[in-house]
Amino acid sequence: AQKVTQAQTEISVVEKEDVTLDCVYETRDTTYYLFWYKQPPSGELVFLIRRNSFDEQNEISGRYSWNFQKSTSSFNFTITASQVVDSAVYFCALSGVDSNYQLIWGAGTKLIIKP
Amino acid sequence: DAGVIQSPRHEVTEMGQEVTLRCKPISGHNSLFWYRQTMMRGLELLIYFNNNVPIDDSGMPEDRFSAKMPNASFSTLKIQPSEPRDSAVYFCASSFGPIEEAFFGQGTRLTVV
Numbered sequence: 365a366q367k368v369t370q371a372q373t374e375i376s377v378v379e380k381e382d383v384t385l386d387c388v389y390e391t392r393d394t395t396y397y398l399f400w401y402k403q404p405p406s407g408e409l410v411f412l413i414r415r416n417s418f419d420e421q422n423e424i425s426g427r428y429s430w431n432f433q434k435s436t437s438s439f440n441f442t443i444t445a446s447q448v449v450d451s452a453v454y455f456c457a458l459s460g461v462d463s464n465y466q467l468i469w470g471a472g473t474k475l476i477i478k479p
Numbered sequence: 480d481a482g483v484i485q486s487p488r489h490e491v492t493e494m495g496q497e498v499t500l501r502c503k504p505i506s507g508h509n510s511l512f513w514y515r516q517t518m519m520r521g522l523e524l525l526i527y528f529n530n531n532v533p534i535d536d537s538g539m540p541e542d543r544f545s546a547k548m549p550n551a552s553f554s555t556l557k558i559q560p561s562e563p564r565d566s567a568v569y570f571c572a573s574s575f576g577p578i579e580e581a582f583f584g585q586g587t588r589l590t591v592v
Binding site (some may be wrong): 408410459464469472 | 535577578579581
């Protein structure tokens with residue numbers, strides 16, 4: 365069965381600090397997809413990134429970066445020089461054949477950026 | 480494109496009443512998803528359509544819930560009769576396909592009193 369674990373329930377940092385959100389997944393699939401979504405206080409879910417299992421290159425988008433390591437089944441998300449606007453709940457999700465390509469969601473990590 | 484559009488944004492209803500939530504997916508997207516989010520259970524997939532056909536409704540909690548997609552640009556989620564435990568935020572999302580990233584609407588916050 366597929367599973368996504370976000371062990372950090374809540375993280376609080378001061379603005380401009382770097383912060384890493386952990387995501388560990390379990391799957392028997394050889395082909396699968398990993399996602400990160402952001403849910404700001406306003407409530408909508410915002411897509412951040414999609415990664416397939418064959419692409420282990422790290423991704424950087426502005427202050428955001430993602431580290432995908434199949435050896436440790438992890439897909440961690442780092443925000444560099446955090447800003448108050450980064451405060452949100454961040455969800456990691458997984459899909460693959462084993463879930464009939466439905467998204468399996470982690471419980472989310474609430475990130476609080478203090479000014 | 481305006482994104483996924485859901486209506487209403489907020490709904491307060493009395494127990495026993497029928498509730499209908501509406502969704503307009505992004506034009507060109509073939510897959511549509513209805514999710515429910517609560518503090519206790521997190522995000523739950525209720526039902527998934529592909530090309531207007533329900534593919535997986537195993538997440539629909541019980542017969543009180545029903546969903547339709549009469550065409551590619553409109554879907555409804557109906558709860559009849561509603562109960563207080565149905566109170567949640569209901570999200571609609573759409574994507575080009577089941578393995579593609581899904582884009583979410585702003586959600587409908589349902590309160591059943």
